[in-house]
Amino acid sequence: MQKSLLTPVLVVAALAAHAQNITVTGRVLSASGEAQPGATVLERGTTNGTSTGVNGEYSLSVSPQATLTISALGFAPQQVPVQGRTTLEVRLVASATDLGDVVVTGSRAAIGRSNVLTASPVDVISAREIKAFAQTDISQVLTYIAPSFQSxxxxxxxxxDAADPATLRGLGPDQVLVLVNGKRRYQQALVNINGTVGRGSVGTDLNVIPTAAIKRIEVLRDGAAALYGSDAIAGVINIQLKDDTTGVQATGLYGQTVESDGQTQQADINIGIGLNKRGFLDIGGQLLNRGYTNRAFQDTAPLIYSGDGSGNYPASATTEQSRRDLKAQDDALVAQRGYDRTNIRVGQSALRNFSGFL
Structure with a gap:
C-alpha cells in the first residue's frame, strides 16, 4: 500500500514546488536609457536564465525569493532581488574598464601550420592537406596552400607548360632552394625563356616527385643565404618523403575543362614494406596523363592559297563569277593538300608523366 501511494505523493510535491514560482517580466536598459538587446538575465546560483530581445524585454520563471543577475558586454553586472515582484526594469551601469580593439583574422587552414617559435617562419604542410586541394602536382598544391609560393x-x-617555374616571395626560380629529405635536389636543364616567369633562370622541377610519396612539406618563408648559399635567397622548400609507412595507399583523379578537352587522369600509389624491424622499404609512384586544350579559332580568310597576302580576293577578281571560280579552285587546293583551317593550337600541351621514388 505504501508503494502505490509513493508516486502520487511525489507528483503532488513537484506541482506544489512549481506553483510557488512566479514569472518575472520587464526590460533591461542601457546607461543612456535605451533598450539593451542581448543582455543575460540569470537566476543566481542556478542555470535558469534567458536573454533580452531586441527591445530589451525578458520573461523568466523564478522563485519569489530569488536574486537575478543581469549582465551585458561593456556594462557592470547587477544583482537584483526579486522579493516577490513580477515586474522589474533594470538600468545598467557602464563598466569602468574600456574594451580594447578586437582583431579577427581568417585562414584557409583549419589549424595553424606556421611554426612561429623559430627564428624564421616555417610552414609545415601535411600529406592530408596536400590531398585536400585535389591538385595534380606539387607546384599547384603549394600555390593553393603556401601564401608566399607561386607557380x-x-x-x-x-x-x-610542363615544368612550372616556382618562386618564393616574388624572387627568381633559381633563388629557391629545394631539398628532398634535407638534401639538395638538382635543378632542371630547361632555361626559362619566351617571356615566362624567371626568364633566363633555371629552377627545380617539383612535379617529378609523386604526391603519394610525400609525408610533409616544410617551407621556409625567409632568406637563408647565410646558411645554404645564394640559391636560398628567396627561401627553402624541404620535401620529406614517407619513412614510416606500411601497407598500400592508392588514389586516383580525373577531370576535364568545361570545353570537354584537357582530360586529366592521375593515379598515385605508395607501398610500404617492413623489413622485420630492421627498417622499411617505401616505394611511391605517379602516373599523370594530361590532354591538350585548344582555344584557337578557325581561319576565316576567304582564300588560303589563291588570295593576296591577307587571304582576300585579288584585285583582278572584279566580278562575282570570277570570285566564285577562284573560290572553287582554292577549296580544291585546300582539300588536295589536307589543309585544316584550325591550323594552330593555342592552349596547354598534352603531357604524360611517369615518376617514382624509392
Whole structure:
C-alpha cells in the first residue's frame, strides 16, 4: 500500500514546488536609457536564465525569493532581488574598464601550420592537406596552400607548360632552394625563356616527385643565404618523403575543362614494406596523363592559297563569277593538300608523366 501511494505523493510535491514560482517580466536598459538587446538575465546560483530581445524585454520563471543577475558586454553586472515582484526594469551601469580593439583574422587552414617559435617562419604542410586541394602536382598544391609560393603555368612558352617555374616571395626560380629529405635536389636543364616567369633562370622541377610519396612539406618563408648559399635567397622548400609507412595507399583523379578537352587522369600509389624491424622499404609512384586544350579559332580568310597576302580576293577578281571560280579552285587546293583551317593550337600541351621514388 505504501508503494502505490509513493508516486502520487511525489507528483503532488513537484506541482506544489512549481506553483510557488512566479514569472518575472520587464526590460533591461542601457546607461543612456535605451533598450539593451542581448543582455543575460540569470537566476543566481542556478542555470535558469534567458536573454533580452531586441527591445530589451525578458520573461523568466523564478522563485519569489530569488536574486537575478543581469549582465551585458561593456556594462557592470547587477544583482537584483526579486522579493516577490513580477515586474522589474533594470538600468545598467557602464563598466569602468574600456574594451580594447578586437582583431579577427581568417585562414584557409583549419589549424595553424606556421611554426612561429623559430627564428624564421616555417610552414609545415601535411600529406592530408596536400590531398585536400585535389591538385595534380606539387607546384599547384603549394600555390593553393603556401601564401608566399607561386607557380606559373604558361601555355605556348616552351617547356614551362610542363615544368612550372616556382618562386618564393616574388624572387627568381633559381633563388629557391629545394631539398628532398634535407638534401639538395638538382635543378632542371630547361632555361626559362619566351617571356615566362624567371626568364633566363633555371629552377627545380617539383612535379617529378609523386604526391603519394610525400609525408610533409616544410617551407621556409625567409632568406637563408647565410646558411645554404645564394640559391636560398628567396627561401627553402624541404620535401620529406614517407619513412614510416606500411601497407598500400592508392588514389586516383580525373577531370576535364568545361570545353570537354584537357582530360586529366592521375593515379598515385605508395607501398610500404617492413623489413622485420630492421627498417622499411617505401616505394611511391605517379602516373599523370594530361590532354591538350585548344582555344584557337578557325581561319576565316576567304582564300588560303589563291588570295593576296591577307587571304582576300585579288584585285583582278572584279566580278562575282570570277570570285566564285577562284573560290572553287582554292577549296580544291585546300582539300588536295589536307589543309585544316584550325591550323594552330593555342592552349596547354598534352603531357604524360611517369615518376617514382624509392
Amino acid at each position: 606559373a603555368r604558361q601555355t605556348i612558352s616552351d617547356g614551362t
